[in-house]
Amino acid sequence: MISDIKRKKYMKFIIETYGCQMNVADSELIVSILNNAGLTHTENIDDAQIIIFNTCSVRENAEKRVIGRITSEVSRKSHQNNLLVGIVGCMAQRLGEELKKINKKIDFVVGVDQYSLLPEIIEDCLNNNDFISKTTLNQAEIYNDLYPTRSNPLNAFITIMRGCNNFCTYCIVPFTRGRERSRPIKEILSEIELAGQNKSFEVTLLGQNVNSYSFENNDFPDLLQKANEIDSIRRIRFVTSHPKDLSDKLIETMATYEKVCEHIHLPLQSGNNEILNKMNRKYTAEHYLNLINKLRKAMPDIAITTDVIAGFPSETEEQYLDTLNIMKEIQFDFAYMFKYSERTGTKAADFEDSIPETTRLYRLQNLIDQQTEITTAKYKKKIGSIQEVYVECKSKRNSNEMSGKTRDFKITVFDGNESLINQFVKVKIVDAVGWTLKGIKN
Ligand code: 5AD
Ligand code: SF4
Numbered sequence: 001m002i003s004d005i006k007r008k009k010y011m012k013f014i015i016e017t018y019g020c021q022m023n024v025a026d027s028e029l030i031v032s033i034l035n036n037a038g039l040t041h042t043e044n045i046d047d048a049q050i051i052i053f054n055t056c057s058v059r060e061n062a063e064k065r066v067i068g069r070i071t072s073e074v075s076r077k078s079h080q081n082n083l084l085v086g087i088v089g090c091m092a093q094r095l096g097e098e099l100k101k102i103n104k105k106i107d108f109v110v111g112v113d114q115y116s117l118l119p120e121i122i123e124d125c126l127n128n129n130d131f132i133s134k135t136t137l138n139q140a141e142i143y144n145d146l147y148p149t150r151s152n153p154l155n156a157f158i159t160i161m162r163g164c165n166n167f168c169t170y171c172i173v174p175f176t177r178g179r180e181r182s183r184p185i186k187e188i189l190s191e192i193e194l195a196g197q198n199k200s201f202e203v204t205l206l207g208q209n210v211n212s213y214s215f216e217n218n219d220f221p222d223l224l225q226k227a228n229e230i231d232s233i234r235r236i237r238f239v240t241s242h243p244k245d246l247s248d249k250l251i252e253t254m255a256t257y258e259k260v261c262e263h264i265h266l267p268l269q270s271g272n273n274e275i276l277n278k279m280n281r282k283y284t285a286e287h288y289l290n291l292i293n294k295l296r297k298a299m300p301d302i303a304i305t306t307d308v309i310a311g312f313p314s315e316t317e318e319q320y321l322d323t324l325n326i327m328k329e330i331q332f333d334f335a336y337m338f339k340y341s342e343r344t345g346t347k348a349a350d351f352e353d354s355i356p357e358t359t360r361l362y363r364l365q366n367l368i369d370q371q372t373e374i375t376t377a378k379y380k381k382k383i384g385s386i387q388e389v390y391v392e393c394k395s396k397r398n399s400n401e402m403s404g405k406t407r408d409f410k411i412t413v414f415d416g417n418e419s420l421i422n423q424f425v426k427v428k429i430v431d432a433v434g435w436t437l438k439g440i441k442n
Pocket of ligand 2: 165166209242
């Protein structure tokens, strides 16, 4: 605890979050930890005495971007006495004390399982002016008994498991977030119930691989079935699913239980079996296609989104074309597409890699071009349908319009006023502009 009550009261912190939803959820935990220690959260960096960067290591670009931001913000120290700058998240975990070499003005580096120590660490930094690095991974840490301070009041991100055991050969996450562990089901269910009571009628269950959730004989579909019974919420989403663990039971549960939304994010990564094998993904393109068929048979209107990587080491033109072709065949609603980025310490970093950067970029661009057409067509197909929209906010473009999401995760705007925020409204879709549906209240 920060002992100097007066100082504590006036200390404000800001957290800038990069990367995936897990980091967003972790930042919400950190806000609660620091609030409980008597510090105050601010959204205004000029007000902050503590700046925390919650970082991502998944690709080199993500790291470079945050290093640029850190460099730019530590310069505030020249005119702001006692300003603390700390790094948390995957980069903190991966680089630890090395971050101090990258920028010697950084005050603390705290890894993903050490956030409970943040108040003490901040106190020590203030008292001793010393650099502190705490990055031990702790398999036991699941941040139970800590209710996150939600950044989005309408959709509660609820972490159901931490870490990853899959060791896809390109991926740094198993190294930065440690081994997989599931939170107790009772804890999760009470967090869902509380979120609903706090008027977050939509919850998103989070984990690196939610399909392998397991707690005392409860698997992920069991968790969904129990969550579906909670009266205070109306919608349940989840990310991310791994194709190797997506069971028939999960598909049946999604189709049967009303609150579970018709959307699945199912990273494909590649459409070529040899590359999938080199990636250690443990499924084939045929298995993936079979899953898509089963999902669409059970839920004809399900939205399917994915992640793919262009230019994995040794990927040939033919192998990349397999990815392009399977994406055309599947017709994803949306895809996050990345060019391969080498991550030191992963297995793939040791693979022979002779693909020129220009080839990687060209493959990525082709994937993006094709998917943009598919996504546009998918959105246009919704014209004429009636969708349930969970209204979140005013539209950014037009203040007479409200914006929200359909059950299948498509942003939808329609004429309306702020009294509709946090309500479920039936909207008839009349147009699709870019990746936004436009509608009228039905
Ligand atoms: N290079 C490029 N993309 C990566 N991803 C993970 N690691 C890498 C990497 N080294 C992508 C995967 C994953 C998503 C979150 O990020 O597609 O599903
Ligand atoms: Fe990374 Fe694979 Fe784990 Fe996803 S499942 S976090 S891609 S190792």
